[in-house]
Amino acid sequence: MKPVCKPKGHTYECDCGKECMTVSDGKAVIDLDQSDVRPMHYTTLNCVMRKAMRLGCSRIELRGVMGQRYLASTASAPGLYIAVHGTPGNDLGAFLNGPTIEVFGNAQDMTGNTMNSGRIVVHGNAWDVTGLAARGGSILVKGDTGYRVGIHMKEFGDTRPTLVVGGTAKDYLGEYMAGGTIIVLGLDNGRSPVGRNVGAGMHGGRIFVRGEVSPEQLGPGASIVPVSETDIEEMTRLLDDFQGSFQIPVPRDFGEFVKIAPSSSRPFSGYYD
Numbered sequence: 001m002k003p004v005c006k007p008k009g010h011t012y013e014c015d016c017g018k019e020c021m022t023v024s025d026g027k028a029v030i031d032l033d034q035s036d037v038r039p040m041h042y043t044t045l046n047c048v049m050r051k052a053m054r055l056g057c058s059r060i061e062l063r064g065v066m067g068q069r070y071l072a073s074t075a076s077a078p079g080l081y082i083a084v085h086g087t088p089g090n091d092l093g094a095f096l097n098g099p100t101i102e103v104f105g106n107a108q109d110m111t112g113n114t115m116n117s118g119r120i121v122v123h124g125n126a127w128d129v130t131g132l133a134a135r136g137g138s139i140l141v142k143g144d145t146g147y148r149v150g151i152h153m154k155e156f157g158d159t160r161p162t163l164v165v166g167g168t169a170k171d172y173l174g175e176y177m178a179g180g181t182i183i184v185l186g187l188d189n190g191r192s193p194v195g196r197n198v199g200a201g202m203h204g205g206r207i208f209v210r211g212e213v214s215p216e217q218l219g220p221g222a223s224i225v226p227v228s229e230t231d232i233e234e235m236t237r238l239l240d241d242f243q244g245s246f247q248i249p250v251p252r253d254f255g256e257f258v259k260i261a262p263s264s265s266r267p268f269s270g271y272y273d
Helices: 042-054 229-246
Strands: 006-008 011-013 021-024 027-031 059-066 081-087 097-104 117-122 138-141 162-165 178-184 204-210 222-225 257-262
Touching: 021 042, 027 042, 042 059, 138 229, 162 229, 178 229, 204 229
Parallel strands: 027 059, 059 081, 081 097, 097 117, 117 138, 138 162, 162 178, 178 204
Antiparallel strands: 006 011, 021 027, 204 257, 222 257
């Protein structure tokens, strides 16, 4: 069904989906199971969410999400909390700028794409390209992630994106990484929790892996270096946040962690000059 959201200036007037949203005391509940059309089109759902934001809601709860894309993309309300029940589609929280998104389920590809600030907490898995080009904020994933996670994360000054994965990550973790911090915990995993070509082309940032990482798993431009006291302070803070968010114990033997860092600020110097 084609959505009937009509542009009006720089906003949208929603005639669609209004029957599935209730607002009370600053909280909006959008129950997609109450919609006449299942699944609701992603443009319709995003339109209803923007309406809740314009009403000044500080909390938005989504129920029955079934793969809708771009949820909360460009949202810029620092105090806003968004709870997602179901499975959001690609680009959840793209360009996020302040709000907190909590997913009670799995998330699909490109979660936190180019996010500036805020928090994304996923109580399941978050798949390929999670944290793509993130410039700030934090992403916490209780389960596993897919391929090319953390690609081209970057930092500037005191603004540093962070990504903590409770399970495993597949190939090309931290590819072309320019800044930020990634931690892969490998909880309930008896083998190396990362795939091949870790840190391929990285020229900034740091990756911490709890478990074994062989030199053959590293990509060009990445190297294994000692863990410093400053690293332990940062990891402690991030693991405290992870443990508090998911209420699960996290091992704190920092001797089990391998640090991967760039071997050069210009890993491909001489190749493309």
